[in-house]
């Protein structure tokens with residue numbers, strides 16, 4: 242087998258990643274994420290484009306004060322503008338002022354862009370690249386040269402694209418990063434192009450793929466066999482349009498499947514928590530189906546494979562999820578049978594398949610499913626069912642009553658006002674809140690009532706709320722099923738509620754969520 246070189250991992254979540262729809266990070270978020278990336282062993286953290294805004298520039302000022310143990314913070318900018326002197330060019334100046342150990346200079350390698358976008362001659366484009374890299378090197382920076390649209394440029398005019406690579410090498414670039422900026426390149430074309438490059442005469446090669454054909458990860462890992470030693474990507478694959486190459490998939494593929502060394506290999510078991518931490522900071526619901534780190538990456542539903550799942554679930558998994566810090570999950574459903582229930586109960590002790598506890602749970606699961614409850618996506622609610630059947634459930638409170646009123650005035654947003662009366666540990670509490678909708682209002686009113694009795698509630702909050710109508714043919718009498726996802730920044734859990742009344746269904750899921758947190762992470766630290 243061919244021996245591969247060690248691969249360096251370059252993260253651009255804080256720059257390219259924030260081009261993704263709905264991804265907004267505050268300065269604080271960016272610093273928190275950078276610290277986590279450093280922890281995970283990422284080699285380069287691209288902090289942003291210092292010229293673009295004050296927020297971006299201040300990131301570099303603050304990051305300079307941090308003591309990163311491993312990662313190099315990297316500022317992004319482009320080659321000097323056509324007609325500008327490199328010494329006074331604003332892009333180059335901003336990169337230098339960021340005072341980072343490494344910089345990324347983006348330049349054109351596609352003739353079409355040289356002619357039609359930056360409107361200059363092919364010669365001046367080469368000069369712009371040379372001048373910019375040469376100056377940054379002279380100023381003591383490590384220079385990573387990103388060749389924008391390299392693959393399209395190579396197809397358009399291979400000789401010119403090669404000229405650009407040579408110019409970068411001659412100017413002293415430490416890495417030449419071939420960018421698939423439009424993301425349209427397929428693996429066989431990427432490999433063919435990379436294999437045709439005179440790599441011996443060039444600076445080390447890196448790659449930066451976008452995911453517009455769904456091949457960003459495939460292109461990235463294939464590029465290793467064509468000589469790349471530097472891979473750029475983002476956490477969770479975020480980025481413009483269809484995203485960037487997903488480092489949460491690339492890194493375990495390199496480490497676990499290809500035996501390639503990276504500085505992240507040792508800390509691979511932090512990967513799942515890194516993925517979720519970054520999602521949490523960006524306020525994005527983590528993609529459950531994400532390979533390796535997604536919540537369902539190691540989930541099993543009995544069905545056709547019931548036997549294997551019951552006897553040896555590891556035979557249905559491509560790796561042990563623990564290697565990337567993920568967990569195996571056996572999903573619960575009436576179809577699953579008693580052996581799945583026994584497995585679910587294992588957390589609480591050894592139970593025989595024929596025991597009364599198992600039979601009762603099995604029956605109540607079937608009844609609940611007839612009512613419209615579904616526990617596959619609401620394991621926390623199922624956990625509470627188990628706890629109740631084992632007498633290991635402690636309720637956070639007893640409800641006396643709640644009262645909600647919705648207001649709508651012409652020209653203004655509707656509002657909901659709520660009051661709740663409840664009892665906990667023998668003491669009555671009252672809470673009140675105003676919110677946009679009933680769920681938000683109920684959540685806030687419960688917290689208002691319990692803030693002194695249970696200050697830990699502050700640590701958890703809702704991250705997702707889904708509503709589904711179960712029997713639409715019943716029109717106004719249709720049942721509603723509500724799923725709620727919650728987090729305490731360490732764990733996420735899902736609960737379900739079902740009712741003909743949407744507020745009641747939401748209430749059930751909401752109270753389950755709080756009770757799950759209370760029983761599992763406060764009373765018993767799991």
Ligand SMILES: [Zn+2]
Pocket residue numbers: 257422449451485
């Ligand atoms: Zn990009």
